[in-house]
Amino acid sequence: MPKCRGWVLVTVSLVCRTALAEATTPPSEPVTVIRAGTLIDGTSAASRKNQAIVIRDGRVESVGPADRALPAGAQVIDLSGATVLPGLIDAHTHVMVDLATASEASEAYEDMLLKEGLAHRVVRGTLAARRALEQGFTTIRDLDTEGAGYADVGIQRAVDEGLIPGPHMQVATRAISSTGGYELEGFAPEVAVPKGVQIVDGPVEARKAAREQLENGANWVKVYMTHHSSLTPSGAMVHQPTLTLEELKAITDEVHGWGRKVACHAYGGPGLQRALEGGCDSIEHGIELDDATVARMAKQGTWLCPTMAVYYVAWAPEGTPAGRYQRKRAEVHGASLRRALKAGVKVAFGSDVGGFSWRFPIAQEFSRMVEFGMTPMQAIQAATSRAAELLGMSGQVGVVAPGAHADLVAVEGDPLRDVKVLERVGFVMKDGKVFRNALGAR
Numbered sequence: 001m002p003k004c005r006g007w008v009l010v011t012v013s014l015v016c017r018t019a020l021a022e023a024t025t026p027p028s029e030p031v032t033v034i035r036a037g038t039l040i041d042g043t044s045a046a047s048r049k050n051q052a053i054v055i056r057d058g059r060v061e062s063v064g065p066a067d068r069a070l071p072a073g074a075q076v077i078d079l080s081g082a083t084v085l086p087g088l089i090d091a092h093t094h095v096m097v098d099l100a101t102a103s104e105a106s107e108a109y110e111d112m113l114l115k116e117g118l119a120h121r122v123v124r125g126t127l128a129a130r131r132a133l134e135q136g137f138t139t140i141r142d143l144d145t146e147g148a149g150y151a152d153v154g155i156q157r158a159v160d161e162g163l164i165p166g167p168h169m170q171v172a173t174r175a176i177s178s179t180g181g182y183e184l185e186g187f188a189p190e191v192a193v194p195k196g197v198q199i200v201d202g203p204v205e206a207r208k209a210a211r212e213q214l215e216n217g218a219n220w221v222k223v224y225m226t227h228h229s230s231l232t233p234s235g236a237m238v239h240q241p242t243l244t245l246e247e248l249k250a251i252t253d254e255v256h257g258w259g260r261k262v263a264c265h266a267y268g269g270p271g272l273q274r275a276l277e278g279g280c281d282s283i284e285h286g287i288e289l290d291d292a293t294v295a296r297m298a299k300q301g302t303w304l305c306p307t308m309a310v311y312y313v314a315w316a317p318e319g320t321p322a323g324r325y326q327r328k329r330a331e332v333h334g335a336s337l338r339r340a341l342k343a344g345v346k347v348a349f350g351s352d353v354g355g356f357s358w359r360f361p362i363a364q365e366f367s368r369m370v371e372f373g374m375t376p377m378q379a380i381q382a383a384t385s386r387a388a389e390l391l392g393m394s395g396q397v398g399v400v401a402p403g404a405h406a407d408l409v410a411v412e413g414d415p416l417r418d419v420k421v422l423e424r425v426g427f428v429m430k431d432g433k434v435f436r437n438a439l440g441a442r
């Protein structure tokens, strides 16, 4: 409103605002009605048949039986042969990364940091944001750019401004670890190489890094509380801790003071214990969780974002050191999710996509969640209303209810019988606008 800028008289400013409102208020958008053969609304325990969802100005206005009185003249989208769900939420993504397979990951990661300029990385991020939406993920929590600085903030802004298609995003920017606690590594000590995160040592540097990241647009701060994991000769897993408790507390204190939250990458061992002691809000991966740990997580209300599927991409041959480690990691990880569910730990869907290519289905995570003890409905709610709760967006996303963003997806088939149908999302709407409709319904 440039004409109003600098006006100090309240009365005059009010006149200006009123005049502008009259001049610029667009005509109300047409009403849309979606007919849903089956509706899974994100919070209810059961699905409902033959529902109609009324959408106005990008929001859900009402939900109810399809045979009730509906607004006249509405545009009707007939999904009466499909199952409609809230737009899905992936609470652990990396839009700035697109690693092909785990076996290539180490080399590809080095190439990404050493050979891909920021402009190239931003193109990847742009395509990844589109890819998320194509697959029905209308909201994501993007947990660090892996060396691409604050590019995620730029992608988020470009999406919000409508410059590029993409999901609602919460972003973590650079992430934080300690010296010796992140890639790139293994180069000659004389060679300076970039790091995939911001490195800090000591609570003063830790707090400063958190402040910098928050100042530059981080909605979350991500910390790495463990780095390398390996097997002992007896076959037990050990996990290298990174930040000290004192360093982590400086970060959580700062971030919580800003009213934001801290996501902790933690596999197990002392680093994971420090994460819980230091007040982190979500444990990412949580590969090795014992009974005492899950009990503490449940008591503290700490979220678990297990990211199972990424650990099944391209294992090394059985019997090789890497192959043995990968199989042990998957075995321990699955048992940890079962243990966490039994203890009542809050679980949010996260795929770690980017760690595997955005070309592959993000929704493959659902199958793993079900394999390790969740019902299909629990897994779906982990990717809808529960993930929304983690993101502080309850009622806004992850639910089909009055007042929520009109973010909707539809699939053929019944995801409560087979969660794999979620890998083939045929209809995507974000904020009331159809982004994709391969179900042929109109």
Ligand SMILES: [Zn+2]
Pocket: 092, 093, 094, 143, 352, 355
């Ligand atoms: Zn990750």
